Amino acid sequence: MDEDEHFEGTLGPGTTATPAYARHEFTAVADADRLEASLSWTPPGQDLEFYVEDTDGNRVAVSATGDNPETIQMSAEAGQTYTFIAETYANAAADYSIDATYFTYGQKETSREMDEQSSLLGPDEVTEFYRSVREDVDSLSVSMASQPGTMHAVTLTNPNGDVVRSHDPTVGKGGANAAVGTPEFVVRNPAAGEWTVEVRNLMASKRAGTKVQFGTLQSDEANPDPVDALGYQQRDYDVSPFAFFEDYAAFADAPVDALTVADVKAGAHLGYDNLVVIHDDAISDASYIDSLDDFVAADGNLVLTDDGVRLLAPMDNEYATDIADPDIGHERFYIAHLEQRYPGHELLEGTRPIQKQLWKIVPMGYSTSNEAPMRLVNRDAFDAAGGTIAGETAGKVSAGSLTGGRSDGTGIHVIGSLLPPANQGNLHPFGLLDYTVSFLGHTMLTNALGYQQTRYVNGQQVSTFGDIDSFSVDPSVTATRDDDGDLFTGGQTNQIDIAVSGNADVLVRDRLPSEWSVVGGDAHTTHVEDDTRFVEFTESVEDGTRTYLAEAPSSLAGTQTYEFGPIEYSLDGGQNWIAIPDTTDRNNVLGADTSL
Structure with missing residues (x-):
């Protein structure tokens, strides 16, 4: 557009404690939907900050970086x-100039708006950025960039004041709702109103600049048009997750054939050793379900992934009969992953502990806004059906096997997410892929099929993954401890909670110094060997907590440090005990002062 705004004047002197202000009111011109503005000044050694407010006094754009000029990009009504x-x-006093230009992108079916705000924060200083979101917005994106050599913590809050995303680079991975690395948050169907980004400078002794970019996407159709939103045509694509099996067939020693629902109902699948189902298209077709049951009853090996996991509910074979529809949930995550791995399970043979992601989200069209779909099975129901667990996500089974035993690999294998359909709901100007299975996901499927993957370099075999026609589930048990602290006075009681998680029912015990006594807790026995007291719980556990109360020694001449643990488990009723790594803890007891 040819329309613009211009204001100038002299401002100052002023300080952070007693600032001076210059205000210039303007009305956005007809057909405008975007404004870009700059504030420049002389002499260049001075420092001004730049804001835009609406009629209610809300700051809708901010630039406070220390740069000259300060610049703002914002949506305008x-x-x-x-x-x-x-x-x-x-x-000191400075001569300033404000120049602004209007833009319009017209009334399009799909539109995208970007606003950038910035600020320079002092040590440990906190600031807030604001973005108003309209009713018709389909997605809100927020990205933050820190000045090199600095760190910021960021929190995104919705109009109701609820924290939607957060990131703190100094605290682990930032928790379940946080991003890892540079924050880039995406919120689908955001609530209308004012969204807030709070940024904290984590530098204790220096100023740190930060920029926050807001983006909104609105489309009259379910699939946004990149031509309207970005100005260029997207790459053409024609994708299907079934393409994975076409590619898999090129390297498999056995035939890999596609079967329709009608083929399965006609019994065509009964001539195969393995059947992989990734969908639930015929979940209400009794004839189809009966054909799957017949396959399992005839010692066929069935692998269910993605929505195919739902087929466990209507099936009535010996492995699936105890699992009902309410036991199977549909949840979405930042990525599809195994949160807790049980490495003794055959499905994880040939994989490494660090491998947890099942497939890559972005090339499939899924955003970082907890969109990755997973089918999860209630753990109690899976246990009751005789299943062995390879992985859990959010406390539910995301990978496991329903077979005749720990050394039997034939039955039903479950992988909660592996080959989802591509998602067209987000902008995807570079097209989409058929599948993005990770090495972990590929290896788990290969193990479920009873195959072995062989790797060659320049025609020479260099490694293999998985065991051909071999299946075993070794017990895998993890535990953590939680107590009342690490400093006690003589005679004080410490409650120790031992949280156990695993894929086998085991007895659990803890070690503590013989000077401490056990005065309560869950059903247990105790005995002393040398300088160690053992507290053994009489009821076995696979996934749960065992608690006991330990009393500190009361007659000490000086402060003493004691070591508890490691926690141990037994698979044979207490005949042999296996220590769980990294489960020790140190506690201190203050001794009496005998100098008086």
């Missing part, structure tokens, strides 16, 4: 009144 605000940061 035609006919709406706004106010430019120039503010002194720490400077």
